[in-house]
Amino acid sequence: MRLTQAQLAEAVDISDTYMGAIERGERGMSLDTLVALASRLGVTVDYLLSDSVAETDMNILEQFKQIMDDQPLERKQMAINVLRAVFAYFEDK
Numbered sequence: 021m022r023l024t025q026a027q028l029a030e031a032v033d034i035s036d037t038y039m040g041a042i043e044r045g046e047r048g049m050s051l052d053t054l055v056a057l058a059s060r061l062g063v064t065v066d067y068l069l070s071d072s073v074a075e076t077d078m079n080i081l082e083q084f085k086q087i088m089d090d091q092p093l094e095r096k097q098m099a100i101n102v103l104r105a106v107f108a109y110f111e112d113k
Contacts, residue, residue, distance in 0.1 A: 023060075032056040062086075 023031070029039035032053060041047035049057075058065045063086060070079060088096050 028057070028060065031060045 025039050025043070026036040029036040033056070034049075034053060038047060042049050042053075054065055054068065058068050061068070064082065066079065067083060067086065070083075088099065091099070
């Protein structure tokens with residue numbers, strides 16, 4: 021999903037100027053705007069705040085789950101196989 025700043029701003033009913041200020045950290049946003057942004061982007065609020073929140077096992081697992089949720093079963097299995105291969109590679113090093 022590739023959206024321009026203006027498209028995302030329009031989707032959540034804010035101005036693109038305000039959206040730019042949010043992205044640059046110059047302005048804050050209401051909880052309603054935060055929830056609308058997360059919803060439109062198809063992520064959770066904690067994912068959007070992940071730069072501000074320390075990574076934990078639960079955060080990482082939630083990110084992995086979000087990536088996997090919309091994938092067909094065979095892609096999920098392929099991703100698991102790739103992940104296992106990566107971990108096996110690092111165990112051998």
